[in-house]
Amino acid sequence: MASKKFNNVYIKNSFSLAGPVEKQGSIKDYDLVMDDYYFQAKTFEQAEIKMQKTVIDNLLNRSKLINSEVDLLVSGDLSNQISVSSYAASNYSIPFFGVYSACASFVQSLITGADFLDNKRKGNVICVTSSHNLHAEKQFRFPIEYGAPKPTTTTFTATGAVACLLTKEQTNIKVESYTIGKVIDMGCKDASHMGAVMAPAAANVIMSHLTELERDINYYDLILTGDLGCIGSKILSEFLKRAYGLKMKQHLDAGCELYLKSQEETYAGASGPVALPLYLFNKVLKQKKKQKILIVGTGSLHNPFFVNQKLSIPAVAHAVSLEVNG
Amino acid sequence: MRKEEYQKLVSEYTPKENKWKNAVIAFLVGGLVGFIGQVIVAILQNSFGMETTEACSWLCIIMIFLASLGTALGFFDSWVTKCKAGLFLPTTGFAHSVTSAALDYRKDGFITGLGSSFFKLAGSVLLYGIISGFFLAILGVIFHG
Numbered sequence: 001m002a003s004k005k006f007n008n009v010y011i012k013n014s015f016s017l018a019g020p021v022e023k024q025g026s027i028k029d030y031d032l033v034m035d036d037y038y039f040q041a042k043t044f045e046q047a048e049i050k051m052q053k054t055v056i057d058n059l060l061n062r063s064k065l066i067n068s069e070v071d072l073l074v075s076g077d078l079s080n081q082i083s084v085s086s087y088a089a090s091n092y093s094i095p096f097f098g099v100y101s102a103c104a105s106f107v108q109s110l111i112t113g114a115d116f117l118d119n120k121r122k123g124n125v126i127c128v129t130s131s132h133n134l135h136a137e138k139q140f141r142f143p144i145e146y147g148a149p150k151p152t153t154t155t156f157t158a159t160g161a162v163a164c165l166l167t168k169e170q171t172n173i174k175v176e177s178y179t180i181g182k183v184i185d186m187g188c189k190d191a192s193h194m195g196a197v198m199a200p201a202a203a204n205v206i207m208s209h210l211t212e213l214e215r216d217i218n219y220y221d222l223i224l225t226g227d228l229g230c231i232g233s234k235i236l237s238e239f240l241k242r243a244y245g246l247k248m249k250q251h252l253d254a255g256c257e258l259y260l261k262s263q264e265e266t267y268a269g270a271s272g273p274v275a276l277p278l279y280l281f282n283k284v285l286k287q288k289k290k291q292k293i294l295i296v297g298t299g300s301l302h303n304p305f306f307v308n309q310k311l312s313i314p315a316v317a318h319a320v321s322l323e324v325n326g
Numbered sequence: 327m328r329k330e331e332y333q334k335l336v337s338e339y340t341p342k343e344n345k346w347k348n349a350v351i352a353f354l355v356g357g358l359v360g361f362i363g364q365v366i367v368a369i370l371q372n373s374f375g376m377e378t379t380e381a382c383s384w385l386c387i388i389m390i391f392l393a394s395l396g397t398a399l400g401f402f403d404s405w406v407t408k409c410k411a412g413l414f415l416p417t418t419g420f421a422h423s424v425t426s427a428a429l430d431y432r433k434d435g436f437i438t439g440l441g442s443s444f445f446k447l448a449g450s451v452l453l454y455g456i457i458s459g460f461f462l463a464i465l466g467v468i469f470h471g
Contacts, residue, residue: 042433043433138430142426142447143423143426143427143429143430143431143446143447144403144426144429144430145397145400145402145403145422145425145426145429145430146403146406146422146423146426146427146447147402147403147404147405147406147407147426148406148407148414149406149407149410149414150407151343152341152343153340153341186327186329186332186333187329187330187332187333188333188336193336193340196336196339196340200327200332231339231340231341234339235335235336235339238335238338238339239327239332239335242327242335243327
């Protein structure tokens with residue numbers, strides 16, 4: 001069993017930075033937006049480091065905290081050896097843990113942070129995640145200016161960074177429980193169809209979560225998956241129905257919701273670890289309509305070498321249950 | 327659920343690419359590129375008094391320059407995305423693949439970035455082009471002496 005309940009771990013604050021394509025999407029009131037992909041840095045890679053630094057600085061300011069008052073910094077991103085997170089963390093005198101579950105990294109950082117705080121009387125943990133479209137394209141796909149034609153199932157790596165503060169102090173957003181997912185490989189080899197790669201992992205962790213905590217699927221007002229995209233979301237619903245006999249009534253996928261349908265360059269929707277927290281903090285939690293929310297981060301655990309060697313792609317998903325009051 | 331069943335489920339939900347539409351677009355755009363090339367050759371022959379071979383060499387240089395300039399100015403990639411094989415197969419595509427890789431790696435060092443990644447995409451075209459040229463030459467010698 002890889003589920004756990006918490007008594008008092010809460011999300012206190014968050015700070016979101018969104019990229020140039022994201023700011024034209026379905027959410028208009030991000031804390032900060034970028035005018036271009038360079039974000040006044042020399043390269044895209046350095047821009048992503050600056051993005052993480054910007055959200056951490058702003059979160060510290062907003063929460064009126066100094067470095068020594070934060071017990072732990074947990075960050076994740078998509079770059080090789082998660083170096084963006086490490087370089088960003090080198091600016092702070094805060095103990096650091098780097099995490100990687102591809103696009104499920106944000107949820108993994110929440111789980112790690114909340115677990116760390118669970119047995120403490122007080123404490124603060126900052127969870128950070130980021131992704132950068134052009135940095136990811138360069139690492140995983142063709143050169144950016146090549147404009148290689150892509151199939152409609154492709155997802156578009158979201159650009160942005162989000163930092164959030166976990167604390168023991170009571171707030172209106174409670175981190176209620178989590179379930180760690182298994183790595184699932186259903187034989188998909190297409191790295192441009194990540195929704196199909198990740199949907200079974202998402203379904204599996206949802207099922208485990210409900211079984212282990214003895215809950216019905218309708219217990220949740222909203223199941224928010226990370227970045228399955230519009231096509232992957234449909235596959236998830238169908239998979240849950242056929243494999244487990246579960247019918248989701250309240251489901252949204254952050255990747256599918258983040259952009260407008262008119263943004264054709266985004267194909268099947270957003271991907272990247274930042275898609276889920278961007279949508280969670282700037283839409284779902286701001287609207288305050290849902291009380292019980294299950295967030296399911298989904299990660300496609302491929303790297304270009306194994307894709308070229310024609311291995312099928314494993315995926316993982318982790319779930320965290322949030323309870324919102326007032 | 328077994329893997330085969332899942333693959334079936336995935337294909338039910340995966341939109342089919344319209345291959346005929348892509349082929350027609352590629353045919354028209356590729357043909358247009360060829361037509362423009364022919365016009366340039368004719369101009370070079372008639373106005374500059376060049377021989378066909380010389381005019382064709384100049385044509386290549388002009389096309390490569392235009393495609394690379396378009397890539398550097400940042401609009402050629404969206405044309406390639408729309409026109410697909412119509413633009414990435416002719417000489418324009420070869421030039422574009424080299425320039426786009428160069429742009430990607432230009433800040434990663436002259437040797438470690440630009441130099442080593444310059445032919446990231448075009449490398450296979452060069453390698454297999456040279457190999458097939460070699461074998462075709464051998465066939466040419468055997469059959470035509």
